[in-house]
Amino acid sequence: MDYQKLAIIGEVGAGKTRLVKTLSEISPLETEAKSSIDIGKEYTTVGIDYGRITLADDMALGIYGVPGQERYSFLWEFVNSSLWGLLILIKYGDTPDYNNLDKLLTFFAPEKNQTTCIVGVTHCEDADPASLAALGQEVRAVLMHHNVVAPIINADPRSRESAIGLLQLFNTLNNEQ
Amino acid sequence: MKCIAYVSRTTANERGINLPAGLSNIVQISRKRNPAAQISGVLSYRRGQYVQVLEGPAIEIDNLMKKVLADPRHNDIWVFVDKKVTKRSFDNWRVSIFDFIDQGPIFKTFIEDHQQTLDAFTFEQKARLQDFINLGNNNAVATHYYDGKYLKLLAWPDLNRTSQPQLIMNLCVKLTKNPYPFDSLVASDEFGTYDQVTDIIKDFESLGILTVTEPAPSAVSEPAKPQDIPAKKPSRFYGAIKRFLGMG
Numbered sequence: 001m002d003y004q005k006l007a008i009i010g011e012v013g014a015g016k017t018r019l020v021k022t023l024s025e026i027s028p029l030e031t032e033a034k035s036s037i038d039i040g041k042e043y044t045t046v047g048i049d050y051g052r053i054t055l056a057d058d059m060a061l062g063i064y065g066v067p068g069q070e071r072y073s074f075l076w077e078f079v080n081s082s083l084w085g086l087l088i089l090i091k092y093g094d095t096p097d098y099n100n101l102d103k104l105l106t107f108f109a110p111e112k113n114q115t116t117c118i119v120g121v122t123h124c125e126d127a128d129p130a131s132l133a134a135l136g137q138e139v140r141a142v143l144m145h146h147n148v149v150a151p152i153i154n155a156d157p158r159s160r161e162s163a164i165g166l167l168q169l170f171n172t173l174n175n176e177q
Numbered sequence: 178m179k180c181i182a183y184v185s186r187t188t189a190n191e192r193g194i195n196l197p198a199g200l201s202n203i204v205q206i207s208r209k210r211n212p213a214a215q216i217s218g219v220l221s222y223r224r225g226q227y228v229q230v231l232e233g234p235a236i237e238i239d240n241l242m243k244k245v246l247a248d249p250r251h252n253d254i255w256v257f258v259d260k261k262v263t264k265r266s267f268d269n270w271r272v273s274i275f276d277f278i279d280q281g282p283i284f285k286t287f288i289e290d291h292q293q294t295l296d297a298f299t300f301e302q303k304a305r306l307q308d309f310i311n312l313g314n315n316n317a318v319a320t321h322y323y324d325g326k327y328l329k330l331l332a333w334p335d336l337n338r339t340s341q342p343q344l345i346m347n348l349c350v351k352l353t354k355n356p357y358p359f360d361s362l363v364a365s366d367e368f369g370t371y372d373q374v375t376d377i378i379k380d381f382e383s384l385g386i387l388t389v390t391e392p393a394p395s396a397v398s399e400p401a402k403p404q405d406i407p408a409k410k411p412s413r414f415y416g417a418i419k420r421f422l423g424m425g
Binding site: 002004053055056059061095098099102130131132133134136137138140141142143144147149150152153164167168171172173174175176 | 194197208329333335336337349355414417421
């Protein structure tokens with residue numbers, strides 16, 4: 001069985017669950033629970049969102065939405081093998097936790113492991129261009145520190161077209177290896 | 178009215194890494210507050226340093242600078258322009274952001290307006306500003322400079338600020354994983370004429386997101402040709418994903 005994984009990692013509200021739903025052909029196994037604290041939405045993921053794209057009888061791409069906070073790093077361990085791609089979702093409008101992003105990149109070490117990495121900026125449809133550019137520069141600085149050469153793309157997890165665009169870019173980048 | 182320009186270093190995080198954490202926050206706040214205070218200017222970040230130019234009513238600029246000096250996100254602040262001005266270099270009452278500000282057309286006015294001050298800096302002072310402002314060093318790329326060379330990205334450019342995002346994206350894909358011959362980019366005809374490809378690559382280099390290397394010694398005698406790029410056998414997985422996406 002040729003089974004590879006796409007890990008989608010991001011902070012609360014970045015759009016992981018929605019993107020897994022959009023990408024997956026099957027009804028994802030959802031692990032949302034009512035949040036006990038006010039995080040701006042009623043439900044949040046407490047585990048992994050899982051979806052799957054069956055490519056052939058013996059070939060599939062597993063899609064894993066994983067929390068980005070370090071306290072869930074035991075889940076990072078779970079997805080950090082046979083990685084086809086690492087998608088980091090960042091929500092525009094929230095100042096990202098850069099220390100956490102730094103730890104995440106240290107853990108997954110995309111450059112060392114030759115893992116294709118893409119950063120998707122979500123909730124940016126009505127973004128102020130200068131603020132979006134500033135966010136991009138912040139993220140780029142963190143990536144450069146880890147020697148990770150990764151596109152920073154506007155992403156809409158609700159849009160199949162946007163989601164497919166991300167898959168295409170991962171596939172094309174992987175083929176350049 | 179007065180103009181202040183400063184450079185500052187970002188604060189290292191708990192792991193000793195210098196990140197421009199707060200840049201987007203500074204931009205958001207500036208764009209809200211500056212119009213009311215009639216402050217115009219520009220802000221940029223590169224390689225661990227911010228540069229900001231502020232111009233407007235003296236009292237507003239002084240108040241803002243007090244806040245900057247007390248802001249823990251700024252270290253080692255050097256105010257390199259602090260003078261009364263009679264006209265603005267920037268016509269927008271907001272803070273713009275550039276990767277490499279002396280390439281922004283609006284920044285040229287600032288350079289011209291303050292050329293005398295900038296020219297008087299010592300070598301060390303100029304070196305500190307070099308990431309943002311090219312003070313007299315001619316870094317023009319010689320004709321055919323990239324011929325025979327290999328290119329690899331250090332970071333992707335901002336695709337939101339390019340006029341041809343799809344073309345730039347396709348080109349960046351080539352330069353992401355491994356050093357790629359400039360000659361092959363040109364020969365592919367995918368990215369425009371020789372001059373157009375050269376201009377894109379020059380832009381990348383000036384943004385500090387590209388490394389340019391000489392070919393490996395074994396390749397020197399025979400410059401890279403398009404056919405030298407190994408026609409990789411696409412993996413089965415690649416083909417399967419392509420078919421899934423309806424592209425196969």
